[in-house]
Amino acid sequence: MGPDLSGSQREQPRFMVGAAIGTGMAAQSATRGGADFLIALSAGRMRCIGEPSVAAMLPLRDSNEFVLSFARSEILPRATVPVYFGAASFDPRLDLRELVERIARAGFAGIANFPTSILIDGQYRAFLERSGVGFGRELELLQVARERGLSTLAYTHTAEEAAEAARQGADIVNIDLGWNVGGVLGAVSHLRVEDAGLMANAIAQQVRAVSRKTRCLVEGGPIVSPRQLEELCQIARVDGYIGGSTIDRVPSESAIEVVTAAFKAIGTLRQKADGLETRYNPRRFPRPLWGHSQAAETARALFNRLTTTDYPVVIAGEAGTGRREIARALHRFGPRQARDMVSLSCANQGAERLKLDLFGCMAGMHPSAVKHRLGWLEIVHSSSLLLDDADEMPPEVQRALLDAVEAGSFWRHGSETPSPLNVRFLAIAHQDLRHLPADRVDPRFAEWLGCFTIVLPPLRERSEDLPSLIDESLRTIGLRRQSEPKSLDPAAFRALAAHHWPGNLRELDSVLEQAVLACSGGVILEQHLPPLGAEIVASARNFSSEKEWILHGLKRNRFRRSQTADFLGISRKTLYNKMRTYGLQSASGPEGE
Incomplete structure (x- = not known):
C-alpha cells in the first residue's frame, strides 16, 4: 500500500486536511499552511484559468493527460506531502492497469476518482451505470490502485456510495457535499451547514459500520470558511476536510480583487488620500479590532462610528480580549481627548463606598469625610470615566448614577446645591449588560449605558x-x-x-x-514557544445561564460527555444530572459517550 494516511493505528487520529489544487504555487502554499496531502485535480486547474470547477466534468480534453501534464511539472517537484492523482475512468477504452502504472511510476502516492459520476444524477447517471462507466468502474480503478500499492481516496455523495467504497477497502472516503458556494464562480446551494453536518454524520456512521479503518473526510457545499467547518464538526464526527475552491479560488478572488481595487483607488482618487488614509489605515484601529473575521469587522465598524461621538459605550468580552485598549482608543479619538481618562473599579465594592467615590461628600456628613471630598464625577468634569466591571456595580448605585445622567447634575452627599454633570461614560463588562437579569443590572441603566456595545469575541x-x-x-x-x-x-x-x-x-x-x-x-x-498549557475550565460566569454553559461545553466537545465533563471541570455524574435538569439528555455523543 501507499503512505499510511488513514491514521488507523492511532488511538485518537489527528484531524486531516487535504488540498485539491491545480498549480505548483497552490501546492507550496497549502503545504506551508499544514496540508496533510494534496490532490492534483483537473478541476483545480480549471479554476486557475477562470472556469468553475464543474467545467472539469465536460469532455473538453483528455482529463488524465491534462492532470499528468501540470502535476508532474509543477506539483510533484514542489510537494513535501503525499500527492493523490485525480483520475477519470469514463472512457470505456481506457486500460485501468496501464493508467495506474503510469501514475505510480510518475511518483504519485495515491489515486482519487475524479472527475466522478457521483456528481451526476438523473437519467444520465443511470445510463453511465448501465454502460459500465459509472461509479462501479471508479471503484474498480481504486481496486487496481490498491493492488499496485497506492493509497486510495474515494469521492462519494450518498451513504450507499460511501459504504460501498469502504467495503471495497478505500483508505479515505470523501463525503462530497456538492459544488462549493462562495466567490464569483461559486455554485448556488440551499444546503445549510446544520443540514450538511447531519448528512455527513449519518454517512460517516454507515462507513464506520463497514470499516473502522476508513477515514471519513468532507468537502464542498456550504463550507466556505474555517468557522463553517467548525460548526459542521460540532454536529458531524468526521476525520478531516478537503478544500478545493475554498483553498485556491475563493481566497484568490478576494485577495486579487481587493489589492487591485486598492491600487486603482490610489491612482484615481489621489485627491481623497487623506480621507482614505483615515478610513482604511489599520493603525487607526486598536489591535484587538484587527482581523478579517465577521466579529472583528462588526466591532470595527461600530468603533469607527463612535470615535467622534460623546455617547456612552460598553466594551464587552472575556478578560484579556483588549477591552481597556478599546476604551482608551475611544477616549483618545473622541472629543474629550484633551483631558486624561479616569478608571473606576466597580467590582467588590459596597454600594455606599461606590456612591462616595462617584458623587463625593461634604465634610462631616460621613465618618470617612473629615474634609470636603470630591467625587469622580466632579474630578472627571469634561473628560471620560471608565467604569471597570460595570456589570458588578450594585443596582442601587446604577439607579443613582442614571438619575444624575437624566437630570444633568448630581449632589455631593450632604450638599444643598447640585453640581453640573459633564462626563462621557465608557464601561467594560464580561457580557452585554442588556442580556443580564434584572436583579444584577437595572434594565433602564443597561439600556442607557449599553445602547452601544462593542462585543469582543474570545x-x-x-x-x-x-x-x-x-x-x-x-x-x-x-x-x-x-x-x-x-x-x-x-x-x-x-x-x-x-x-x-x-x-x-x-x-x-x-x-x-x-x-x-x-x-x-x-x-x-x-x-x-513556551509550553502551551491545558485549556482553562470554561467558567459559568461567562454565560447568561448554567444551561447555556452546559450546552456550550457539549457543542465544543461534539457531545462527548466524558470530554465535556473534563472541559467544564465537573464530574460525569454531575453533568448527567444537569443535562437531565435542563432537558439536554437527548444530546448523545458518538458510540454511547
Whole structure:
C-alpha cells in the first residue's frame, strides 16, 4: 500500500486536511499552511484559468493527460506531502492497469476518482451505470490502485456510495457535499451547514459500520470558511476536510480583487488620500479590532462610528480580549481627548463606598469625610470615566448614577446645591449588560449605558484573525526591543493556531514575548514557544445561564460527555444530572459517550 494516511493505528487520529489544487504555487502554499496531502485535480486547474470547477466534468480534453501534464511539472517537484492523482475512468477504452502504472511510476502516492459520476444524477447517471462507466468502474480503478500499492481516496455523495467504497477497502472516503458556494464562480446551494453536518454524520456512521479503518473526510457545499467547518464538526464526527475552491479560488478572488481595487483607488482618487488614509489605515484601529473575521469587522465598524461621538459605550468580552485598549482608543479619538481618562473599579465594592467615590461628600456628613471630598464625577468634569466591571456595580448605585445622567447634575452627599454633570461614560463588562437579569443590572441603566456595545469575541472564536494579530504583536515587540521584528515558522504558527487561548490576547502577547526571547535568529521555531498549557475550565460566569454553559461545553466537545465533563471541570455524574435538569439528555455523543 501507499503512505499510511488513514491514521488507523492511532488511538485518537489527528484531524486531516487535504488540498485539491491545480498549480505548483497552490501546492507550496497549502503545504506551508499544514496540508496533510494534496490532490492534483483537473478541476483545480480549471479554476486557475477562470472556469468553475464543474467545467472539469465536460469532455473538453483528455482529463488524465491534462492532470499528468501540470502535476508532474509543477506539483510533484514542489510537494513535501503525499500527492493523490485525480483520475477519470469514463472512457470505456481506457486500460485501468496501464493508467495506474503510469501514475505510480510518475511518483504519485495515491489515486482519487475524479472527475466522478457521483456528481451526476438523473437519467444520465443511470445510463453511465448501465454502460459500465459509472461509479462501479471508479471503484474498480481504486481496486487496481490498491493492488499496485497506492493509497486510495474515494469521492462519494450518498451513504450507499460511501459504504460501498469502504467495503471495497478505500483508505479515505470523501463525503462530497456538492459544488462549493462562495466567490464569483461559486455554485448556488440551499444546503445549510446544520443540514450538511447531519448528512455527513449519518454517512460517516454507515462507513464506520463497514470499516473502522476508513477515514471519513468532507468537502464542498456550504463550507466556505474555517468557522463553517467548525460548526459542521460540532454536529458531524468526521476525520478531516478537503478544500478545493475554498483553498485556491475563493481566497484568490478576494485577495486579487481587493489589492487591485486598492491600487486603482490610489491612482484615481489621489485627491481623497487623506480621507482614505483615515478610513482604511489599520493603525487607526486598536489591535484587538484587527482581523478579517465577521466579529472583528462588526466591532470595527461600530468603533469607527463612535470615535467622534460623546455617547456612552460598553466594551464587552472575556478578560484579556483588549477591552481597556478599546476604551482608551475611544477616549483618545473622541472629543474629550484633551483631558486624561479616569478608571473606576466597580467590582467588590459596597454600594455606599461606590456612591462616595462617584458623587463625593461634604465634610462631616460621613465618618470617612473629615474634609470636603470630591467625587469622580466632579474630578472627571469634561473628560471620560471608565467604569471597570460595570456589570458588578450594585443596582442601587446604577439607579443613582442614571438619575444624575437624566437630570444633568448630581449632589455631593450632604450638599444643598447640585453640581453640573459633564462626563462621557465608557464601561467594560464580561457580557452585554442588556442580556443580564434584572436583579444584577437595572434594565433602564443597561439600556442607557449599553445602547452601544462593542462585543469582543474570545481569541479561540476568531482563529482567522491570528495571523494579523501575531504579526502586529511581533512588530510591537521588535520596536520595544529596538530590533527587526521576527517572523513565525509555519509549524510554530500551527501550534499557536491549535491552542485554546483561555487568556486571549494577553496570553498571546506573553507567549510571543517569551518566544522572541528564546529565539536567537530571525525565525521563531516551534521549539522556541513556551509550553502551551491545558485549556482553562470554561467558567459559568461567562454565560447568561448554567444551561447555556452546559450546552456550550457539549457543542465544543461534539457531545462527548466524558470530554465535556473534563472541559467544564465537573464530574460525569454531575453533568448527567444537569443535562437531565435542563432537558439536554437527548444530546448523545458518538458510540454511547
